[in-house]
Amino acid sequence: MSSTKPLPAALKRWAEQRIGPVVSVRDASHDWDRSRVWDLEGERGVHHYLKVSPSVKFFTRESRAYRHIVPALGHTRAPHLIDSRAQDLALLLTAVPGAPAKELGLDAAQWRTVHQQAGALCARLHEAGELDRGDRAEAEASLSAAADGAEKYLARVGDRLDHDEQQLVREHAARLRRVGPVPVGYVHGDNQPRNWLWSTSGLALVDFERARPAARVQDFVILATTQWADHPDREQAFLRSYGRELSDAERHALRCLSALDAVNCLAWGPDNGDAEVTARGRRTLDRLLKEARP
The missing domain is CATH 3.30.200.20 (Phosphorylase Kinase; domain 1)
Structure with missing residues (x-):
C-alpha cells in the first residue's frame, strides 16, 4: 500500500x-x-x-x-x-452516492442490473453533443493512433513476450488500421467497475481524466477483456440498454484493441506492481493466441 x-x-x-x-x-x-x-x-x-x-x-x-x-x-x-x-x-x-461496483460482492442478477445501467449511461456519454471539426478528426484517427502505440508497448514489455506473442500484437495493430469507419463520440476512457459507483440510487460514473473524442468501441475494451469474457449475460445486458449491438467492424476493432491492451497491461502491470492488470494482459494474450491457432 x-x-x-x-x-x-x-x-x-x-x-x-x-x-x-x-x-x-x-x-x-x-x-x-x-x-x-x-x-x-x-x-x-x-x-x-x-x-x-x-x-x-x-x-x-x-x-x-x-x-x-x-x-x-x-x-x-x-x-x-x-x-x-x-x-x-x-x-x-x-460527491455522488455509492461505492465501486467491483468492491460490493454483487450476485449475478445484481451484476446484470449494474451493466444494464452502465450501458444506458455510456450511450448518453457517447452521444453527448455534436463533435466539432477538431474533435471529429481526433475521433476518426483514434484507431490508427491506438495502432501507433503497439511498438511503444512492445519496446517497454521487452522479453516478457516471446516472438509469436510479439508477432500477434503487430498483426492486430496492422488489422486495426484497416477496420474502416466505426461510430465515434465522446468516450469515458477508463470504463470499468472500479469507476462505476453503485448504490440504492442507481449507478454513477466517476473519473473522467481519460475522456476524449474517439471511436466508441474503445470504451468497451476493458469490459470485454474482464467482465464480459466469462459473463456474456453482462455484455448482453449492457448492449440492450446501450441501444444497439456492435457492428462487425466494431467487433473486429474490439479484438484488435484487446491485443494492444494486453501488451500495454504486460508492460505497465509488472513495472507498477499491479498483479490484476498483469493478469488481465496475460489472460487476454493467451486467449488470442489460442484462437489464432488451428
Whole structure:
C-alpha cells in the first residue's frame, strides 16, 4: 500500500473559499503514486472531492469533460465540477452516492442490473453533443493512433513476450488500421467497475481524466477483456440498454484493441506492481493466441 498523501494547505484554503469550512480530510487516492484525491467533509456532513490530476493532459481532458460532456449523464449520475485551479491541476467536485461496483460482492442478477445501467449511461456519454471539426478528426484517427502505440508497448514489455506473442500484437495493430469507419463520440476512457459507483440510487460514473473524442468501441475494451469474457449475460445486458449491438467492424476493432491492451497491461502491470492488470494482459494474450491457432 502507498503511504497517506497529505492535502496541501493552499489547496485546502482554495476549497474552503468555495464550499465553506472543511472539518475532516480523508486520502481517497488509488494505490498508485500519481493518484491524488481527497474526500473533504464539511461542517454539515456534506462531502466533496478534491482531485489533483497527474498531468496537464489529464487535467485538460477531465475539466473539459465535466463542463461540456458529463452533464448529459443527468443529476446524481456523475460528480459535478464546482471549480478548477489550473496552476495546481486541481478539480473540486461534488460527491455522488455509492461505492465501486467491483468492491460490493454483487450476485449475478445484481451484476446484470449494474451493466444494464452502465450501458444506458455510456450511450448518453457517447452521444453527448455534436463533435466539432477538431474533435471529429481526433475521433476518426483514434484507431490508427491506438495502432501507433503497439511498438511503444512492445519496446517497454521487452522479453516478457516471446516472438509469436510479439508477432500477434503487430498483426492486430496492422488489422486495426484497416477496420474502416466505426461510430465515434465522446468516450469515458477508463470504463470499468472500479469507476462505476453503485448504490440504492442507481449507478454513477466517476473519473473522467481519460475522456476524449474517439471511436466508441474503445470504451468497451476493458469490459470485454474482464467482465464480459466469462459473463456474456453482462455484455448482453449492457448492449440492450446501450441501444444497439456492435457492428462487425466494431467487433473486429474490439479484438484488435484487446491485443494492444494486453501488451500495454504486460508492460505497465509488472513495472507498477499491479498483479490484476498483469493478469488481465496475460489472460487476454493467451486467449488470442489460442484462437489464432488451428
